[in-house]
Amino acid sequence: MKRYDVVIVGGGSGGYFCAEKIKEFDHSKSVLIVEKDKIGGVCLNYGCIPTKSFISVAEVVENFKNSERFGIKSSFTLDFLKVFERKERIVKILQTGLYKKLLNLGIDIIFSKAHLRSDGTVETENGEKFQFKNLVIATGSEDTQLPFAPFDGENILNSKESLSLKNIPSKIVIIGGGVIGCEFATYFSIFGSDVTIVEMFDTPLPSTGNTFIKENAKKILQKNGIKFLGSTKVVSIDNLNRKVSLSTGDSLDFDKLIVAVGRKPVVGVEIENVGVEKDQKGFIKTDWFKRTNVENIFATGDVTEGPMLAHKGYHDGYIAAKNICGLKSERMDYCFIPYSVFTIPPMSHSGKSEDDLKSEGITYKILKSNYAENGRAATYEARTGEIRVYLSKEDKILGVDIFGKDSDIIIHQLLPLIQNGIDYKKLKETVFVHPTLSEIVSELR
Ligand code: NAD
Secondary structure, three states, X not given: OEEEEEEEEOOOHHHHHHHHHHHHHOOOOOEEEEEOOOOOHXXXXXXXXXXXXXXXXXXXXXXXXXXHXXXXXXXXXXXXXXXXXXXXXXXXXXXXXXXXXXXXXXXXXXEOOXXXXXXOEEEEOOOOEEEEEEEEEOOOEEEOOEOOEOOOOOOEEOHHHHOOOOOOOOEEEEEOOOHHHHHHHHHHHHHOOEEEEEOOOOOOOHHHOOHHHHHHHHHHHHHOOOEEEOOOOEEEEEOOOOEEEEOOOOEEEOOEEEEOOOEEEOOOOOHHHOOOXXXXXOOEOOOOOOEOOOOOEEEOHHHEXXXXXXXXXXXXXXXXXXXXXXXXXXXXXXXXXXXXXXOOOOEEEEEOOHHHHHHXXXXXXXXXXXXXXXXXXXXXXXXXXXXXXXXXXXXEEEEEEEEOOXXXXXXXHOHHHHHHOOEHHHHHOOOOXXXXXXXXXXXXX
């Protein structure tokens, strides 16, 4: 029986990144990844990358639509099959690159479903067994189904199935105005679909608990022609006639119904055989160092509590790798895990929101600046947008909210300061290149 220092079940963000880091910290460690589907997990194959490939195309479409503002008369035809093939190509290139990179690092990869046996081994589908010194469970998450709207891959779709469509549906109803709902609605609407979001809370992105983000999301969806029905639930679905009945008494027709009501953890291996515990919501319980209740077993990514974000999975993997390699590790702290919602324009956040600061009774001051006052934004015809930074009495950045062009890039100027507790004054002493969108940060007052 082959023995590895580390066996990792799951080759997504929480798994492969952990493998890379183990090799970086201690190259002599032998590492095996067992993956039942494709390397790169949901993010690369069915999530972040394919959706951003579509969002990038939607940005190009928007540029065509707005070209007269730049003095260009244009017409365009969207060939969605080509757009789809481009998305597939991008995923394939990244997947192949990642696979080669892992092999070059000396990481072994087996494509199979993994089983966890009570003798403390991992067994693959062909009956091969592997012993491990440490095990990392990084088995991810899946879309939640609504009991009255099971995914059928035809009319009622989950996020993965929606990314496989080769035509643009004429009428789409999306249940759930969360991150997936808003991003899918954005590109489908820009591509020409008639899109309605049905959300049980009164604003989009309710789970952010962030008024700045929620209110701007409403405006952005409206600007992109998306109908948003807040405080509304779907009560029943007539799949035959493609009609949903709403709690308001109204009904909506659809060609495709996308259900995006959240994701849930998938444990996917027999943890009961080795005594690893789950919490009531189905997440594998870990301590701050991503260690489960069993000394040599770790868990990372979406299968553990915390924001379901690929970069949270990376950070989990990093923390687990440090501990496996016997290095001193910081405690996992999700407070500063940033996020961007890739609407057009995108919205980005890190740290505490103003709502958090108020509810926690923390004294703060707000600094603001607008895209409308930024020279480069004017040249891009991107005058709509705002940044808000929340500062402590001691001039530490407590949080940041931005919406506007490239906010997903701009936020990175503030992340090292927030995450390392560096004074905001240091930023004010920094010389910025002019004219850039980045100056929106130096223009804060
Ligand atoms: P979500 O939790 O962001 O949103 C689900 C939404 O569905 C919520 O607003 C909820 O109120 C609503 N909802 C639930 N049941 C409903 C019902 N019966 N009727 C109407 N509305 C209902 O989840 P998601 O959008 O499915 O995304 C899943 C995960 O993936 C999230 O954790 C998200 O952070 C992550 N994700 C992140 C990004 C990004 O970072 N850009 C992109 C996509 C997904």
